[in-house]
Amino acid sequence: MRVHIATDHAAFELKNYLVARLTEAGHEVVDHGAETYEPLDDYPELVIPAAEAVSAESGIGIVLGGSGNGEQMAANKVKGIRAALAYNPELARLAREHNDANIVSLGGRMQSHEEAWEIVDTFLNTPFSGDERHARRVEQMRAYENQG
Template sequence: MKIAFGCDHGGFVLKAEIIEYLKKNGHEVMDFGINDGHSVDYPDYSLPVAECVSAGQADFGIVACGTGIGISIAANKVPGVRCALLSDTFSAHATREHNNANMMALGGRTIGPGLAVDIVDVFLNTPFSGDERHQRRIDKITAIEKKYSK
């Protein structure tokens, strides 16, 4: 799979562990930064990942900031993106199976690298169920997005 990754200074601590896991498992990584721990604005790193996923240039996107909150909010402004903030493996499984999420956000100050890698593993290896009820709900989300996108 092709995975787009981006983070700010708050998510930088997770970056090396996650990218090492991804590459070790045969995934191609598109790295949108950052490459050191200097303070930056998370929307600048969330946007290119979200645009890449929305355009179909990556299968999934992973973003990280201090809490994962701000960077996930920014990602979800891009049409076609369903970015879930994750801090446990149950939610990682559920958001793929039920919401067909195509991006995930992590908090570098809220979870450690070991848990982050476990969450990434579950997220990437859980397929969307395709159940009619889940697709119907996703279609309703898409309709809301279209209504308010100009």
């Protein structure tokens, strides 16, 4: 699976860890940065291009920051993105099954690297259920996004 990933300084180490784990698991990783640790970088400049790539490819992605909140908000500004903040595997699973989320957002300061991997692995390996009620709700969001 092709996976887009981006972070700011606050989760730089976590991003590097996840890139290695994703690669080991056989995923093609597209790293949108940060490329180096820069304590004053701004997450929108890194997260938005990753979200645009996910949207353009109808793909899947991971955005990271200190809490994951701002990164989720930035990603959700991109048309076609349904980014979900997940701080445990259950939320990651539900985001995929019920909301057809295409980006998971994690806080680099919120869990261990191994716990983050469990969240990401769950997210990537959980399909959208396709249940009529969930599909209807996703379509309602898509319609609002397209028509206002």
